[in-house]
Amino acid sequence: MANIQQVAEKAGVSVATVSRVLNHAASVSTKTRLKVENAIKELNYEPSMLGRNLRNSESRLLLVLLPSISNPFYTEIINGIQNTAIANSYNILLCETDSNPQRENIYFNMIKNKLADGVISMDPTVNRQKLTELAESHPVILCSEYDEGGSVPFVTIDSELAAYQAVKHLIRLGNKKIALINSDEKFLYARQRRSGYERALKEFDLPIREEWIYHTRDLEFQNGVQAMRMLLELEEKPTAVFAVSDTLAIGALKGINGSGLHVPNDLAIIGFDNISFSNMTNPTLTTVSQPMYKMGVTAANMLIMSIKGEQVESVVLDHDLIIRESTMG
Amino acid sequence: MANIQQVAEKAGVSVATVSRVLNHAASVSTKTRLKVENAIKELNYEPSMLGRNLRNSESRLLLVLLPSISNPFYTEIINGIQNTAIANSYNILLCETDSNPQRENIYFNMIKNKLADGVISMDPTVNRQKLTELAESHPVILCSEYDEGGSVPFVTIDSELAAYQAVKHLIRLGNKKIALINSDEKFLYARQRRSGYERALKEFDLPIREEWIYHTRDLEFQNGVQAMRMLLELEEKPTAVFAVSDTLAIGALKGINGSGLHVPNDLAIIGFDNISFSNMTNPTLTTVSQPMYKMGVTAANMLIMSIKGEQVESVVLDHDLIIRESTMG
DNA sequence: GTGAAAGCGCTAACAG
DNA sequence: CTGTTAGCGCTTTCAC
Numbered sequence: 001m002a003n004i005q006q007v008a009e010k011a012g013v014s015v016a017t018v019s020r021v022l023n024h025a026a027s028v029s030t031k032t033r034l035k036v037e038n039a040i041k042e043l044n045y046e047p048s049m050l051g052r053n054l055r056n057s058e059s060r061l062l063l064v065l066l067p068s069i070s071n072p073f074y075t076e077i078i079n080g081i082q083n084t085a086i087a088n089s090y091n092i093l094l095c096e097t098d099s100n101p102q103r104e105n106i107y108f109n110m111i112k113n114k115l116a117d118g119v120i121s122m123d124p125t126v127n128r129q130k131l132t133e134l135a136e137s138h139p140v141i142l143c144s145e146y147d148e149g150g151s152v153p154f155v156t157i158d159s160e161l162a163a164y165q166a167v168k169h170l171i172r173l174g175n176k177k178i179a180l181i182n183s184d185e186k187f188l189y190a191r192q193r194r195s196g197y198e199r200a201l202k203e204f205d206l207p208i209r210e211e212w213i214y215h216t217r218d219l220e221f222q223n224g225v226q227a228m229r230m231l232l233e234l235e236e237k238p239t240a241v242f243a244v245s246d247t248l249a250i251g252a253l254k255g256i257n258g259s260g261l262h263v264p265n266d267l268a269i270i271g272f273d274n275i276s277f278s279n280m281t282n283p284t285l286t287t288v289s290q291p292m293y294k295m296g297v298t299a300a301n302m303l304i305m306s307i308k309g310e311q312v313e314s315v316v317l318d319h320d321l322i323i324r325e326s327t328m329g
Numbered sequence: 330m331a332n333i334q335q336v337a338e339k340a341g342v343s344v345a346t347v348s349r350v351l352n353h354a355a356s357v358s359t360k361t362r363l364k365v366e367n368a369i370k371e372l373n374y375e376p377s378m379l380g381r382n383l384r385n386s387e388s389r390l391l392l393v394l395l396p397s398i399s400n401p402f403y404t405e406i407i408n409g410i411q412n413t414a415i416a417n418s419y420n421i422l423l424c425e426t427d428s429n430p431q432r433e434n435i436y437f438n439m440i441k442n443k444l445a446d447g448v449i450s451m452d453p454t455v456n457r458q459k460l461t462e463l464a465e466s467h468p469v470i471l472c473s474e475y476d477e478g479g480s481v482p483f484v485t486i487d488s489e490l491a492a493y494q495a496v497k498h499l500i501r502l503g504n505k506k507i508a509l510i511n512s513d514e515k516f517l518y519a520r521q522r523r524s525g526y527e528r529a530l531k532e533f534d535l536p537i538r539e540e541w542i543y544h545t546r547d548l549e550f551q552n553g554v555q556a557m558r559m560l561l562e563l564e565e566k567p568t569a570v571f572a573v574s575d576t577l578a579i580g581a582l583k584g585i586n587g588s589g590l591h592v593p594n595d596l597a598i599i600g601f602d603n604i605s606f607s608n609m610t611n612p613t614l615t616t617v618s619q620p621m622y623k624m625g626v627t628a629a630n631m632l633i634m635s636i637k638g639e640q641v642e643s644v645v646l647d648h649d650l651i652i653r654e655s656t657m658g
Numbered sequence: 659g660t661g662a663a664a665g666c667g668c669t670a671a672c673a674g
Numbered sequence: 675c676t677g678t679t680a681g682c683g684c685t686t687t688c689a690c
Contacts, residue, residue: 001441001466003683014661019685027659049442050388051683054379054666069423070404070605078398082425091435094398094423096411106420112330113378114667137330221609250609257611276399280550280579282586282611332667343677348669356675380667383682443683 002043004051011039022047053114062092062303063107063119065126067099071219071247072275073292074122077143080296081120088304090117099125111138118303121145124187139306143299144290145189146314153306155298155315159189162288162319163196163242166270169286169321170240171204173329175268179212179238181227181248183219193244193272212238216248224251225258232259239267240327246271246278246287253281253326264329274322283325291317331372333380340368351376382443391421391632392436392448394455396428400548400576401604402621403451406472409625410449417633419446428454440467447632450474453516468635472628473619474518475643482635484627484644488518491617491648492525492571495599498615498650499569500533502597502658508541508567510556510577512548522573522601541567545577553580554587561588568596569656575600575607575616582610582655593658603651612654620646 004022008015013032020028021036028036039045053059062085066074078094085092093116095107104127110116111134118139121131128147134140135152146154170178180197183190194213201208211234216223224243228251231238243249249271256263263269263283271278274289294317302312333351337344342361349357350365357365368374382388391414395403407423414421422445424436433456439445440463447468450460457476463469464481475483499507509526512519523542530537543559545552553572557580560567572578578600585592592598592612600607603618623646631641 001443004685005683015684016661016663016686017659020660023685029659032659046438046441048383048683049439049444050379050383050386051666052685054377054383054668054682055684055686057379057666059379069398069407070401072399072401075399078425086432086435091424091439094425095420096407096423103415106415109375110378110420112375114330115378221605250606254609254611276550277579277606280554280583281609282583333669334667344668345670345678346676349676352669358675361676377667380682381669383666383684384668384670386682 001048002045004045004047007036007039007043007045010043011035057114058117059115060090061116062090062300063095063111063116064092065095065097065104065107065119065121065123067097067123067125069094069096071245072277073245073247073273073290075275076292077122077296077299080293080298081300082296084297084300084304088300090300090304097123097126099123101127104130108134118307120299120303124189139303141299141303141306141312143295145187148188153302153312153314155295155302155317157290157295157317157319159192160196160199162272162321163193163244164200165196165321166272166288167197167200167242168203169323169327170242170268170270171200171206173240173268173327175238175240176206177212177236177238178206178240178242179214179231181214181216181224181231181241181243181252183216183244183248185215190244197242219245219247221247221251221254224248224253225255226251228252228255228259232256232261240269241267242270244272246273246275246285249285249287249326250277250281253283253285264326268329269326279324281326283328286324286327287322289320289322291319330377331374333374333376336365336368336372336374339372340364386443387446388444389419390445391419391629392424392440392445393421394424394426394433394436394448394450394452396426396452396454398423398425400574401606402574402576402602402619404604405621406451406625406628409622409627410629411625413626413629413633417629419629419633426452426455428452430456433459437463447636449628449632453518468632470628470632470635470641472624474516477517482631482641482643484624484631484646486619486624486646486648488521489525489528491601491650492522492573493529494525494650495601495617496526496529496571497532498652498656499571499597499599500529500535502569502656504569504597505535506541506565506567507535507569507571508543508560510543510545510553510560510570510572510581512545512573512577514544519573526571548574548576550576550580550583553577553582554584555580557581557584557588561585561590569598570596571599573601575602575604575614578614578616578655579606579610582612582614592655597658598655600655608653610655612657615653615656616651618649618651620648
C-alpha cells in the first residue's frame, strides 16, 4: 500500500501538497491538483487513518456497547445510531460485552486510547463507577438504561409509566390476578417497571403478591418459559402476565402453550419492546413499543454533539402500547 | 491524557524504558519497573493504540461484515468469532452493511487503511470483485456464503446436501407436494439449497413445479408470511414446505396459522439455521442446524492464521437436521 | 501556491 | 539494564 510520500514523489510535489489535495484545501492550483489526483489513482493510494488519526487525535469511530446482540431489541436502535453516525462521517463499532467486565475494560481503553471518539452504552450491567469516571474526560451517552441522579446524559423512555399503563390495560380487561415476570432488580428499568406495575395494582385496590412476581436471571427466552412454569404451579394462578421484555413474554407464551391453557382466553400476556418477532408469535403479542430507531438517532446525535464539546441534555422519549391478540380474550 | 513522554519524565527514565515496561520486556530491573509502574498509576496513563498501531502497522482489530444484525442466525457465529478473537488478543468490529455498497466501501477502506488487520465477511451481497481484489493484499475470510471457484478461503456447510436431506425427510413422512420458499437465487446458498431440493424430489420421482417455488426479496419474517399466503392460494396446495431460513419458515408458520390450517397436521414445515426463536414457535420448528459457533471460531482462527501470513484452507463443516413439532404430523 | 520541517505517541535497533 | 534516536503516515504552521 502506497503512502503519501510515494504519491508526492510520483506527482513531483511535496507531501504537504498531497495532504492539501486529500483534504480539499483551497490553496492548490488546478494543475497541481490534477497531477496529484493522477498519482493517487495510479498508485491506488488510500490515506492511512492511523497516521491521520494520530495527528488529529480523532478516529471518527463511535463505540456502541451492548450486553448481547442476541436480543433483537437492540437491532433497531443500532440502525438509528448507524445511520446518524454515517450521516456525520462517523462509523460505529459494535461491542458485545456479554456483561463481562474484562471485555468492558478493553472497550473503555479504546476510548481512552483515542481509538474511538466516544461511546454509547446500552449495557445495563456496565460498571457505573468506571463509566462515570470515563465520562469525566470522554464523551459518553447512555441509551435505554441510565443512571438515576448520575451525571452522564441519557436517552430513554418512562419505564414506570409504560409499565403502569400496560398493567392498567390488563386490569381494564377484567384481570385481578396479574403476575409480573421481571428481570434482576439490580437494573433500573426492572425497578421502574415493577414500580409501575405496583402503582397500577394499588390504584385499583388489587393485592401485590410476592408469589406473582418472578425474577429471571437474564432476558433469554428460556427464562420466560421457566418463569411461566413456576407461575402455573401456584395454588392461585394469575390470569394475566406482564413481562418486562418481549423475549421473556415469548418464553412465557411458550410455557403456557405447553400447559394446555390458552392465550388470551385463560391468560393474557403483555411484553415490552415490540421486537419484530413479537408479531410472529401465535397469538401475536401485546407489547410496549419503545421508539427504538429514534432512540438510536437521538443517542448518536447527542454523542456527536458531546464530541464537539457542546453540552447535551438527557431526553425521555414517548412509548406506545401495541395491542395485539395476546390480550384480546 | 498523559503520554509516554510524561510518564518517562515522572519516573526519571527514558521513553524506551517505559515502552519496555508496557510491553513486559524482560530486560528491566525490578526497581526501574516499579518506578515506571508508579508513574503510570499516578498519571493515570493509558498507552495510545494509535501510536502503537502506527508504529507496528497493526491494529489487532478484526472486521466482521454482515448484511444485517436483525437475523439471529449471525448471533452465534459472532460469539464464536468474538471469543476466538479475544483469546488471541484481537477485538472485533461488527459492521452492518445493509447490503449497501457505499458502507461496504467504508469498511474495505478501514482494512486498506490499517485500521483493521483483516476481515470476515458473512455478507452474501458483498461486491465479489472488490472483495477478491482486497483479498489479494489483505487477509479475508468468507463465512457461510462463499465464492465458488474463487480464491478467497471460506468456512461453510454443504447447503445442497442439507437441503436434500431436509426435503427427503419431508418425503419420507409421506409428502408428495413439497414447496420451497427460497431467497434470491443470486445467492449461492439459495442456488445450492434449491439444487438439493430438486435432487430429493427427482430421486423419488416427484414433480418439480415452478408454482411451488417462491422467491423472497430478503429474509425478514414478513417475506415468509407473504410466501405462504401465495402458496395457500394455489389450486393445488403443497402439503409441506421447506424454507431456506428459519426467519422465512417462522413467517410461513404465521401465514398458515392465520389461514385456519394446522401445522403439522395439514402442512409440515422445515426451516434452516436453528436460530433460538425456532424453538419458541408454536409448534416448534424442525430445522437444519448449522454449527454456528464453530463456524465463527473456525473463521476467526483462519483469519488470524492468515494475518500471520500462513496459508489457510477452506473448511466445510457438518450440519444436523433437528426434528421438532412442525414435522411431527 | 507550494515546500520544508516539526511532531502526534509509540517501538525497536543500536549503543553503551 | 538503560538511553538515544529514527521513523511509522499524516497534518499544519511557517517561510518563501
